[in-house]
Amino acid sequence: MTSRIVVITGALGGIGLASIEVFTKNHDIVIGIDIKAQDDSLVMETKQKYDSFHYYQTDCTLEEQVKVTIEKIVSDFGKIDVLFNIIGGSGRRFGDGPIHTVSLEAYQKTIELNLTSQFLVSKYAVIQMLKQNSGNIINTGSVLGMVGGNEMFSTVTYAASKAAIIGLSRSMAMAYAKNNIRVNVISPGLIETNMTQRAQSNEDIFAYIDEKQPIYHGRHKLGNPMSIALAARFLADSDADFVTGINLPVDGGWTAQ
């Protein structure tokens, strides 16, 4: 049996690295896409650690770069079986926050990082998947695209981008079901990665999370990136071939309340 080609964006982040581990263990060929340079120490370390890992530096917010990278992957590997589109992040550094404080520029940059990026990679992956008449896309939302948070989690543009990803993915799921392309979303709760460093050093956030993610009640613990990677492995598997158009929260109970 030939190995699946699994493309992961935002591959060098916390959820990405856990996913590289899970999919390489699953005997897939894993293609990582991230903005980090080819000679970045994390890129070199990850290539060394996993024989079946390949890396393509790309800024996923730029259409031409995404197009060239996807076309290069197809010319190098012949197909794309799975896209796990993780790329995204907090817009706080651009100025995302409660709406009365958000500049148009902060809004646009946050949308680019979270929504435009997943839109562009999905678009070029689908162009290839239509030629194959098969494919599997998992986009990444967030609990904050489903429910509002308190003032510590009030970033309106991020919330809007993540809600949009759910809509984008459902629409894609319906458009391409007859082409044998499945599209689903995973919406993580608060997960221990670089993105949540702010939260990891803030006891008020931990107290809030103790209520929001009650499955770890009293354990002073955020979600593990591996939980997200394993959910993606399930959605990417042929065992899930009847699952399309869903938004799967992996959130310790956050959105059940």
Ligand SMILES: NC(=O)c1ccc[n+]([C@@H]2O[C@H](COP(=O)([O-])OP(=O)(O)OC[C@H]3O[C@@H](n4cnc5c(N)ncnc54)[C@H](O)[C@@H]3O)[C@@H](O)[C@H]2O)c1
């Ligand atoms: N960590 C959480 O608590 C959490 C919760 C909900 C949703 N999410 C979502 O999960 C995804 C990743 O989260 P993470 O915690 O692994 O983040 P992370 O910050 O650890 O990783 C993000 C990765 O994306 C890369 N990146 C940034 N800009 C890029 C660009 N323009 N093009 C290509 N790559 C770029 C970074 O280099 C980094 O490797 C995001 O979509 C995020 O919104 C995370």
